[in-house]
Amino acid sequence: MNEKNNAVNTAEKEIPASILRDDEADRKDPARKREIIKNILIVFLAVMLVLTFFSNTIMNRSLAEISTDSVTDGTLTERVRGSGVVEVNQAYEIKLDDNRIVDTVFIREGLEVAKGDVLFTVGTGDSPELAEAEAMLNNLQLDYQKSLLVVPFDYSAENQAIKNAREDLNTAISARDNAVAQQGIYNSALTSYNNNKTSLAKKQNELAGIISAISAVDSDNYAMADAGYTGDLMALYNAYLSAEEDFAKANELYEKQLSEGADTTAAKADLDAKALARDTAKSAFDAEKTTVRTTLSGRKTALENEIINLEASIRAFETGNQGQPADINALNADVTAKQRILEDLIIALNKTQNSDNISKQIADLDLDAKQAEIEKQQKKVDEIKAECGMTEIKSEHSGVVSMVNIDPGDMTVPGEPVAVIDITEGGYTVKVSVEAEKADKVSVGSKAEVINNWTGDVTAVLTEIRNDTESNSKNRILVFDVTGNVDSGTYLDLSIPCGRGEYQTIVPKSAVYEDANGCFVLVVRSESTPLGNRYYAERIDVQVSASDEVSSAVMGGDLKPGQYIITASSAPIASGDQVRMKD
Numbered sequence: 375m376n377e378k379n380n381a382v383n384t385a386e387k388e389i390p391a392s393i394l395r396d397d398e399a400d401r402k403d404p405a406r407k408r409e410i411i412k413n414i415l416i417v418f419l420a421v422m423l424v425l426t427f428f429s430n431t432i433m434n435r436s437l438a439e440i441s442t443d444s445v446t447d448g449t450l451t452e453r454v455r456g457s458g459v460v461e462v463n464q465a466y467e468i469k470l471d472d473n474r475i476v477d478t479v480f481i482r483e484g485l486e487v488a489k490g491d492v493l494f495t496v497g498t499g500d501s502p503e504l505a506e507a508e509a510m511l512n513n514l515q516l517d518y519q520k521s522l523l524v525v526p527f528d529y530s531a532e533n534q535a536i537k538n539a540r541e542d543l544n545t546a547i548s549a550r551d552n553a554v555a556q557q558g559i560y561n562s563a564l565t566s567y568n569n570n571k572t573s574l575a576k577k578q579n580e581l582a583g584i585i586s587a588i589s590a591v592d593s594d595n596y597a598m599a600d601a602g603y604t605g606d607l608m609a610l611y612n613a614y615l616s617a618e619e620d621f622a623k624a625n626e627l628y629e630k631q632l633s634e635g636a637d638t639t640a641a642k643a644d645l646d647a648k649a650l651a652r653d654t655a656k657s658a659f660d661a662e663k664t665t666v667r668t669t670l671s672g673r674k675t676a677l678e679n680e681i682i683n684l685e686a687s688i689r690a691f692e693t694g695n696q697g698q699p700a701d702i703n704a705l706n707a708d709v710t711a712k713q714r715i716l717e718d719l720i721i722a723l724n725k726t727q728n729s730d731n732i733s734k735q736i737a738d739l740d741l742d743a744k745q746a747e748i749e750k751q752q753k754k755v756d757e758i759k760a761e762c763g764m765t766e767i768k769s770e771h772s773g774v775v776s777m778v779n780i781d782p783g784d785m786t787v788p789g790e791p792v793a794v795i796d797i798t799e800g801g802y803t804v805k806v807s808v809e810a811e812k813a814d815k816v817s818v819g820s821k822a823e824v825i826n827n828w829t830g831d832v833t834a835v836l837t838e839i840r841n842d843t844e845s846n847s848k849n850r851i852l853v854f855d856v857t858g859n860v861d862s863g864t865y866l867d868l869s870i871p872c873g874r875g876e877y878q879t880i881v882p883k884s885a886v887y888e889d890a891n892g893c894f895v896l897v898v899r900s901e902s903t904p905l906g907n908r909y910y911a912e913r914i915d916v917q918v919s920a921s922d923e924v925s926s927a928v929m930g931g932d933l934k935p936g937q938y939i940i941t942a943s944s945a946p947i948a949s950g951d952q953v954r955m956k957d
Contacts, residue, residue, distance in 0.1 A: 437954040438945040440911070442898060442938040443882050450927050451874045452920040454816055456806035460856055460864040464800030466771045467791040468493060474765070475504075476784045481793060484861060485775045492766045493793060496786065504758040511751040518744045524737065527730045532723040539716040546712045550705035557702065567691040574684040581677045588670050591663060607666050610659040617652040624648040755783065773797045776862045802856040804834060804866055807842055813850035815872035822854060825867035832858035834868055875920060877927035878935070885941045886918060886926050893918055895928065896949065898938040911940060913949030 474496035481493050583600055590599030596608035625648075628641040777794040786792055822834040838853035854868065885895050892915055899912045914931035921927070933939075940953070947953060 437952055438943045438947050439956050440940045440953045441942040441956050443941050445933055445935050445937045445939055446880045447878045447935045449874055450877050450920050451871050451922050453922050454812045454870045454872050456808050457867045458804040458806040460802050460804055460860050462796035462862040464797040466795045468793045469791050470786045471788055474786045476780045476782055481775045483775055487769050488772045491769050493769055494767050496765050507755045507758050511755055514748045514751055521741055536719045539719050543712040543716050546709045550709055553702050553705050570684045570687050577677050577681050584670055584674045591667050607662050610662050614655040614659040617655040621648040621652040771797050774861055796862045802860055804854045804856050806852045807849045810848055810850050816870050820870055822868040822870045829859045832860055879933045880925050880927050881939050882941050883924055883926050885939045896940040909953050911947050911951050911953050
């Protein structure tokens, strides 16, 4: 083993030193380092190029996907929609002239019967055995009814206590929340108060400067006013005084030459020029003085009003904020205490209700036993009735049963209807309430489409338009004659055509939206970019002229036939949002 290790060590020692130096030189070679950096840059640029090509696709996947339709022109039939309950025009009431015991009922509501069909059978009801059995049945039913007449569990006191505790808790919460709000209001008001005082001082200083400037203007003593308020007025005034002085000198020269009898032509021309210069300077000064005086007066009035308002705000704060808001920590503690009181009351009520529920279950078992006795006695009564003579009551008309007022075992009352049959030959009526402006668009004789006409054989024709008699109602009642396979009480949805028209811009009804600003649609606006087309939703306000079940004719904006209009989107969108067209 030692010999083998020695051989390995000898081999390692025999590796040429020149080879070891070459490997180290490769690692330190600058050209190799540049090669590595170049490869890294190529990989980075390749990744950026891929991201650039797919950035549009990545962005599109995050946009709301929309469905679109095109704006069209053409014909639209406007319709008035309404619904109502089918009412029979004629009904037949079945009545008996004496008291009879009902044995069997062969009809039910909605059953179609023909003239002569047996509706139900009745017995004489004068059997002593039947009377005794019915008396026992009545006693059992009376006992059962008495068992039902138990004083219900009353939790009104507990509920009232819980209600009061909840109100106390809500009051405490409101007091705490108001204190928190008042703290914020107080801090805001204090900030406004300090700002108002600072602003007041500035405006008072400005007002003093304005008043001084007005006095300077009124007295033409411009040295006592800040030039920032009078502007060029002082210079114009000095120019006017200088022109006045030049005029006086020219006039003195002219008067002197005139008195000496000398030639005054030149002096007169100079005097006229100096007079014109004086008048021009005075006009410029007077105009500027009026302008400055008006501006200063307006600013003075504005400052006085602002100062009055600031002083009022300062007084209001000083008067209405004499103390700090309530202690919020104490109010929080009060909320916690009242919440615990409420929870304790609710727990106590739940315990009481659970105990009462067990007592009720025991009472229900007793009632079930009594109900079983009643059913047994009822069976005996039915058996006795079966042995008595029975009379068949038959229908005198064909129609549909709309009401049944009796059950087996009932006693009929003379003159009281035991059943009602709608006579189908008499026809049916539907009344629909619509707005007055819609009623004005339809006319008597119009045929309505029955929306829920599943059998396809129901027709409705408008026979009358009258006022709605309900209090304060501005609607109108449309009365339709209904024929076909319908029953009394059936609910019908009607659609009445009220006119056709040609329209320039027709859109799907689902594409018309409405908010506080009125009706609008969203159209698709396309923009071309180096990476392809991008699409944006753009709002156009419209007015709906007419509508049918699926489309609406609209006016407004710059809608044109062929424009793409948004009918649905995978997420809420607003005007200006970028969207993605559905593939």
